[in-house]
Amino acid sequence: MTQKPVLPMARIWHVVALIPKGKVISYGKIADLAGLPGRARYVSRALKLAPANMPLPWHRVINSQGKISFAKNTPAFIEQLQLLRSEDIQVNHGRVKLCEHEWRPDLATLVFELPF
Numbered sequence: 001m002t003q004k005p006v007l008p009m010a011r012i013w014h015v016v017a018l019i020p021k022g023k024v025i026s027y028g029k030i031a032d033l034a035g036l037p038g039r040a041r042y043v044s045r046a047l048k049l050a051p052a053n054m055p056l057p058w059h060r061v062i063n064s065q066g067k068i069s070f071a072k073n074t075p076a077f078i079e080q081l082q083l084l085r086s087e088d089i090q091v092n093h094g095r096v097k098l099c100e101h102e103w104r105p106d107l108a109t110l111v112f113e114l115p116f
Helices: 008-018 027-032 041-050 073-086 107-113
Strands: none
Touching: 008 027, 008 041, 041 107
């Protein structure tokens, strides 16, 4: 039985859905986990185009420097900041300490939950 190919955006949505509460990950690492290395900007686009009824924890996605990517004090920045803090993620001046909060999937997740 052949398996249907998974579209690139669906791969990204799948990875984002796996990010546990209280953890963050960068756009680039999501692209890597989705089998799309070097496509960090595509991750951003996929999140923007996700269906409204898809409950993705988009707020757990930050840039590679550990910062919220939205411009400071915009509604999107404030919403992401509040959502991260509601999960006990410390955010100072729009930056998260990756050494404390970065999601590093374990081997079981990599093998059994990422089919691509």
